[in-house]
Amino acid sequence: MSTLTTGMSAPAVADVDVIRAHFPALTRREGAHPVAYFDGPGGTQVPRVVAEAMTDYLLHHNANTHWAYPTSAETDALLAAAREALADFLGADAGEIAFGANMTTLLFHVARAIGRGLEPGDEIIVTELDHHANVAPWQALARERGAVLRWLPLDVHTGRHEAGAFARLLSPRTKVVALGAASNMLGTVSDVAAMVQQARAHGAITVVDAVHYAPHHLTDVRAIGCDFLLCSAYKFYGPHVGVVYGRAEATAALDLPRLEPAPDWVPECLETGTQNHEGIVGAAAAVDFLAGLAGPADTGPRRERLARTFAALHARGESLLARLWTGLGAIEGVTCYGPPPGTARTPTVSFRVEGHASEQVARFLAPRGVYVSHGDFYATTIARRLGVVEEGLVRAGCSCYTTHDEVDRLVVGVQALVQGAH
Numbered sequence: 148m149s150t151l152t153t154g155m156s157a158p159a160v161a162d163v164d165v166i167r168a169h170f171p172a173l174t175r176r177e178g179a180h181p182v183a184y185f186d187g188p189g190g191t192q193v194p195r196v197v198a199e200a201m202t203d204y205l206l207h208h209n210a211n212t213h214w215a216y217p218t219s220a221e222t223d224a225l226l227a228a229a230r231e232a233l234a235d236f237l238g239a240d241a242g243e244i245a246f247g248a249n250m251t252t253l254l255f256h257v258a259r260a261i262g263r264g265l266e267p268g269d270e271i272i273v274t275e276l277d278h279h280a281n282v283a284p285w286q287a288l289a290r291e292r293g294a295v296l297r298w299l300p301l302d303v304h305t306g307r308h309e310a311g312a313f314a315r316l317l318s319p320r321t322k323v324v325a326l327g328a329a330s331n332m333l334g335t336v337s338d339v340a341a342m343v344q345q346a347r348a349h350g351a352i353t354v355v356d357a358v359h360y361a362p363h364h365l366t367d368v369r370a371i372g373c374d375f376l377l378c379s380a381y382k383f384y385g386p387h388v389g390v391v392y393g394r395a396e397a398t399a400a401l402d403l404p405r406l407e408p409a410p411d412w413v414p415e416c417l418e419t420g421t422q423n424h425e426g427i428v429g430a431a432a433a434v435d436f437l438a439g440l441a442g443p444a445d446t447g448p449r450r451e452r453l454a455r456t457f458a459a460l461h462a463r464g465e466s467l468l469a470r471l472w473t474g475l476g477a478i479e480g481v482t483c484y485g486p487p488p489g490t491a492r493t494p495t496v497s498f499r500v501e502g503h504a505s506e507q508v509a510r511f512l513a514p515r516g517v518y519v520s521h522g523d524f525y526a527t528t529i530a531r532r533l534g535v536v537e538e539g540l541v542r543a544g545c546s547c548y549t550t551h552d553e554v555d556r557l558v559v560g561v562q563a564l565v566q567g568a569h
């Protein structure tokens with residue numbers, strides 16, 4: 148039975164059963180149980196078309212770039228096509244897309260370059276809601292360049308940035324503003340466009356971590372208005388590759404550390420060494436997979452098909468989230484964190500089960516075919532602010548292949564734990 152619940156006005160998108168058929172991993176079983184993957188925020192499963200695109204590249208087109216023989220030219224063409232695909236994914240131009248090992252490595256690279264222009268006392272705004280990947284590079288600059296970190300505080304009651312606090316942090320010394328578009332722990336979606344606008348009015352460089360946002364909302368770098376935005380393909384059904392959007396002028400202005408023969412033009416200057424060609428091809432295939440969910444009859448421009456897919460998946464995600472939140476919330480001793488359903492958030496829920504460390508919960512659920520992640524998810528400041536550093540939280544994220552039945556199995560599993568089952 149289909150569990151599609153897109154509502155009356157939501158656009159048509161592939162039925163969840165059709166989507167699930169693309170993912171070989173979903174046939175995995177844990178004893179008598181099919182496996183339900185709730186670890187999307189840590190890394191989604193991969194559809195067959197993505198793995199096939201990577202295999203096809205490796206078996207038939209594998210080469211280094213910019214040489215005179217055909218497979219090298221094919222590689223150049225595939226990498227150029229991948230920049231186009233990721234540009235459509237982020238609402239950018241292909242000339243503003245670069246690839247790297249992962250978001251963390253790309254951001255370290257960009258941050259180091261930004262840091263070369265900082266003076267002691269210059270201020271960098273970071274947030275308590277962010278993954279440490281968007282904090283550590285700025286902490287390094289604070290140590291190395293004498294920059295001052297200013298923290299945008301988390302309101303632990305709402306799971307959002309403290310209202311009005313951002314404007315108070317901005318000063319004539321603000322040189323960099325590093326924001327997360329969505330929290331990988333609480334699911335909170337932040338109004339980064341509004342903050343970027345204020346930051347730019349102060350002349351600050353703006354950097355947005357969209358790793359947890361991009362799988363759930365169609366990212367629009369122009370609407371956000373930032374200088375740099377980063378995401379990771381393995382969070383949106385692709386392989387382990389990082390992607391950075393760099394506004395052309397902002398990238399050109401960077402003082403990037405560079406090996407002498409490496410390209411010094413935008414966007415390749417953001418890349419170091421030989422790239423993960425097969426991974427980049429796979430990242431583009433993931434974008435096409437998502438665009439394809441708009442339906443085989445839909446032949447419009449890729450960005451528009453992506454918009455239709457995201458709108459429908461968002462509606463479905465809201466329905467899954469509401470069920471998960473209500474189901475977990477009804478269990479005695481379970482606390483869900485983050486903003487409630489129906490507000491600006493992703494379908495990712497972190498929760499605590501009184502009397503059980505998060506790892507215990509995850510270990511209890513795994514043999515029941517329910518795979519959840521646990522700990523602090525590198526959102527270390529949130530964990531500290533919520534007072535859950537020791538036991539951590541359990542995290543369940545809904546992806547495009549998640550069903551209402553899987554949500555129910557997760558809730559029943561947590562109930563069984565609380566009722567003392569073994």
Ligand SMILES: Cc1ncc(COP(=O)(O)O)c(C=O)c1O
Nearest residue numbers: 249250251278280331358359379
């Ligand atoms: C919100 C967020 N930012 C950054 C990262 C780091 O991404 P990567 O693993 O590509 O370095 C993650 C990874 O989980 C994340 O969830």
